[in-house]
Every structure is written in C-alpha cells, then in structure tokens.
Amino acid sequence: CIAHRYTFTVREVPYTKLCSTKTILTVNSQFPGPVIKVHKGDTIYVNVRNRASENITMHWHGVEQPRNPWSDGPEYITQCPIRPGSDFMYKVIFSIEDTTVWWHAHSSWTRATVHGLIFVYPRPPESLPFPKADHEVPLVLGEWWKRDVREVVEEFIRTGGAPNVSDALTINGHPGFLYPCSKSDTFHLKVEKGKTYRIRMVNAAMNLILFFAIANHSLTVVAADGHYIKPLKATYITISPGETLDMLLQADQNPKRIYYMAARAYQTGNIAFDNSTTIGILSYFSSHKAKTPSFSGYYPTLPFYNDTSAAFGFFTKIKSLYSGQVPVQISRRIITTISINLRMCPQNSCEGPNGSRLAASMNNISFVTPSHMDILKAYYYHIKGVYGTRFPEFPPLFFNFTAENQPLFLETPRLATEVKVIEFGQVVELVIQGTSLVNALDHPMHLHGFSFFVVGVGFGNFNISEGEPSSLYNLVDPPYKNTMTVPINGWIAIRFQANNPGVWFMHCHLDRHQTWGMNVVFIVKNGREPNQQILPPPDDLPPCYE
Ligand code: C2O
Numbered sequence: 001c002i003a004h005r006y007t008f009t010v011r012e013v014p015y016t017k018l019c020s021t022k023t024i025l026t027v028n029s030q031f032p033g034p035v036i037k038v039h040k041g042d043t044i045y046v047n048v049r050n051r052a053s054e055n056i057t058m059h060w061h062g063v064e065q066p067r068n069p070w071s072d073g074p075e076y077i078t079q080c081p082i083r084p085g086s087d088f089m090y091k092v093i094f095s096i097e098d099t100t101v102w103w104h105a106h107s108s109w110t111r112a113t114v115h116g117l118i119f120v121y122p123r124p125p126e127s128l129p130f131p132k133a134d135h136e137v138p139l140v141l142g143e144w145w146k147r148d149v150r151e152v153v154e155e156f157i158r159t160g161g162a163p164n165v166s167d168a169l170t171i172n173g174h175p176g177f178l179y180p181c182s183k184s185d186t187f188h189l190k191v192e193k194g195k196t197y198r199i200r201m202v203n204a205a206m207n208l209i210l211f212f213a214i215a216n217h218s219l220t221v222v223a224a225d226g227h228y229i230k231p232l233k234a235t236y237i238t239i240s241p242g243e244t245l246d247m248l249l250q251a252d253q254n255p256k257r258i259y260y261m262a263a264r265a266y267q268t269g270n271i272a273f274d275n276s277t278t279i280g281i282l283s284y285f286s287s288h289k290a291k292t293p294s295f296s297g298y299y300p301t302l303p304f305y306n307d308t309s310a311a312f313g314f315f316t317k318i319k320s321l322y323s324g325q326v327p328v329q330i331s332r333r334i335i336t337t338i339s340i341n342l343r344m345c346p347q348n349s350c351e352g353p354n355g356s357r358l359a360a361s362m363n364n365i366s367f368v369t370p371s372h373m374d375i376l377k378a379y380y381y382h383i384k385g386v387y388g389t390r391f392p393e394f395p396p397l398f399f400n401f402t403a404e405n406q407p408l409f410l411e412t413p414r415l416a417t418e419v420k421v422i423e424f425g426q427v428v429e430l431v432i433q434g435t436s437l438v439n440a441l442d443h444p445m446h447l448h449g450f451s452f453f454v455v456g457v458g459f460g461n462f463n464i465s466e467g468e469p470s471s472l473y474n475l476v477d478p479p480y481k482n483t484m485t486v487p488i489n490g491w492i493a494i495r496f497q498a499n500n501p502g503v504w505f506m507h508c509h510l511d512r513h514q515t516w517g518m519n520v521v522f523i524v525k526n527g528r529e530p531n532q533q534i535l536p537p538p539d540d541l542p543p544c545y546e
C-alpha cells in the first residue's frame, strides 16, 4: 500500500550486535529504516522530526527533485541542519525514477544507521519491462562499528585517517554467523520453489565497495540506480556505496539444501579496511529442517578482494534498456581530477608524512563545507562570502595522472569552497580522472539532482588530444546512473543536460573521502521560462545560526 505522507522520527535507540550494546541513530526506531513506496511521478511529504541529540538532514538519493533543491538534504549545501527538537517537512518529487532508490541522512557520518530503501512502482498503464516477481525482498548492505559512529569520525578527523575500520558488514542490519555472537543475528530469506523474487538492493556501507553473491543461484540484474537496464545474468555483483540494483532471483534449486549469500569488500590501494564477510541464509520453505544458523550449506564464490577486473567486469556490463537517449552534442567538457592528498597541520602535529594528514580534492581544491550558512540559501538570497565560483574547468596541469611520481606541489591542494556554475540547458560532459597521488584508489562518484549517462570508462589517462575517444565511448546504450565508480588509476566520462535548476552536490560516496573534501557543487542557473526556475523555498526551512 502506498502513502504520500510519512513521519520520520529520528531518535537514539540501543542496539546489541557483536556482543556489545550501543545507542544508534534510527528513524522510527528501525535499523535499517522504513521502506518508502511510491508510484513513478508521485510527490510525497516526509516530516522529519529530530528527537535525537545531534543535528540531522535527510537526502533522497537518486531522486532528481526537479526544481526543488530545498528538499535535497546535504548539510550546509542545500540546507542548515535540523537541530535537536526541531522538524522539517521534506517535499520529495519523483519524476523520472523507475525502480529502486534510497534515502539517507546527509550530515557528518549519520547515514551509517539512518538509511532505507525507496521502492518505485510503474504508474499504470505503464508496466514493468520484465516479468513481475512473486515477492519483493529489500536488501540493505551496511557497515557496523562497535563504537559510537561519532567517536569514529572524530578520531578519523583528528588523526587524519587511519582507525576507521568497521567491525562488521551487515545484510539488513545482521552481521551473520561468521562474526562473534551473531549466530541468531543472521539474515534469513525463505523462498518457495518455483517462485521469483525481486531483490531491491542498496549498498549503504560508509566506505566499502562490495562484492555479493548467492550460492548456486544466479541473479538477473534488471535495474541500476533507479533505471531499467538490459537484463544481465550474474553469478556475483559489485556494488558501490550509493548504488542500488534490482535483481531477479529464481528459486529453482534443490529445496532440501541451504544456500548462503555473502558480501565482502572490493578494495585496492594501500589502506586498512574491514576484510570480513557477512553471510545470510537462503532456504526453501519445504525444507522444514532448515533452522537458523546451520553450518552445512553451500557457500558462494566471491572474487578476490582486490580483483579490479572482476569489479569493473560487472560495472561495465551494465547497459541501459533503451538506446538513443544520450545527448550526442555537448555544450562543454569539464575535466576534473580526483585525488588523495596531504594537508599540513599546525606545527606539523599530525601523524602523516612530515606531520601532515590525509585530505582529498577535485582539480586540486579540497572542498571546504560551509559551517554557518548553506550554499543554496547564499545563492538564492545573494548572500556574499559563503562560496566562490572559481572551480576550474580543467586540472591545474595536464600531466601523467597515473604515473608513479607526481609533481610534488599537487600533493597539497588549496582548501576552498568553489562551485561550478552551469547555464540552464547546457549539455555537460564531465570527465573524472583518478590520479596516483598519495594513494590510488577507486572512487564511487555521486551527483545529486541528475541521472547521468556513463558514456566512457577507462584505465590510465583520459586521452584529451583525441576530441572524442570514440573507441572507449558508448553513445548508444550507456547506463543512466547517479553514482559511478572511477576505476583505480582510470577515468569515467559522464553526460547530463543541466535542465534542473538548483544547487547540486557531487562527491565521492566513500564518506572518508567526502569528509576529506573530494566534493564539488554545481549551481545550475534558472532558465527563462517560469517552469525552468527553482521553486520558492518552503517556510519551515531550518534556520541557520551564526
Ligand atoms: Cu547518497 Cu550526497 O549522497
């Protein structure tokens, strides 16, 4: 059943996992949070009531929110936070989204436990382009710390990086029986032989790209990031933080056996990470002996943890269901590097090289989030001093981005709040180039306010001299997404038409890198027509304080 009004009460609730109890932020005391169900094109109202002791904002990830950046959510980008004891009514406008998207908090690392799925259904007479499943299965992959997440972030910021490794991965909040004290804290999916299940999955982990598979059952992926794709049969999938996938599962195996599903990290580069595995159980109803944790069952095979060709083998097989939707002419090409950097500390007091700490940047600017007033309000009301408009169109210099030795001055970027202004209606091609500065890694880049076509993905350096690196481009049926992972020492090219006026955040969806400044903001100007302009602000916008 479908409601158009929701109340999300954010409060702290004790949860016990891995033999220890802590208080976590939840929506309506649920973890993962409640599922929102809408039809394509609906507008819903979500009253977010902050009854916790820290600030919160809410973001509707993958929802374009046409002309309505006021309800987009990123803290100090489109709004000031909802303070403890206050409320804000989000107006969430669905337009082009077809399948599964999600919502999550967008203030500091609060999204670690404040997140949930959004199921989008076709609006009749439209129907699904694939056979309707018998059942729907929400499947939220997550990451769990035994410590309070606030402490984890504080320490992460203070030390400049290292100790942020989570204690467990989770499936629908359950670590699974491979972890201590988790025998009965294991996700269990019971299926009926002969039926089809539609898994609606999100990777809600904070910092990990994941591999996932189910033993003896292949998955037919039918949608990615809220849009239909050509059905893709897979024995494992790769999913980055921020991404959603819809997959069909046929219950067609021997019903007397038990099958495990598993997720664990895909991780390259030189960093400490949570390399543990979360397990869930799949059993058939007829197999009445299939009691919770049994240790005799089939395990799936997952790719090796740093297998980049396995990770991108999956990503690059995703193609839009539709052809001929990509804008072929572009108005401008913006090229930006994304890098891990160093940042000097007072008296060289930090724990990194020469007393520095780690940072991150785009085009050599480490994004500084404003701390008193959001960029949207500053833009709308012409308030000066909150941001600059000088985000560079190109990297400060064209070098061998992925070479072993890099020009040293690039290691320490400028700290600034620079946005990129785009004229209404421009077709933008954005090339995002990974670099080997400090630590080459994969980065799942997410854009608010738009879906974009992933027209190119490549390893090494983007070739600027050839106008159109056509052999690596797909202008026929590229996937239409809101998050795309830039391969380690590689690049992606994405295209979108700037037909959504507003202030839109773009950032790495690994929260470590977002915290370090791998972010930019696009301001898309109003068009001429009244229906090409930002909607007026709601009157209950959370106030900003000095
Ligand atoms: Cu999923 Cu800026 O967010």
Ligand code: CU
Pocket (backbone or CB within 6 Å): 442, 443, 444, 508, 509, 510, 513, 514, 518
């Ligand atoms: Cu990143």
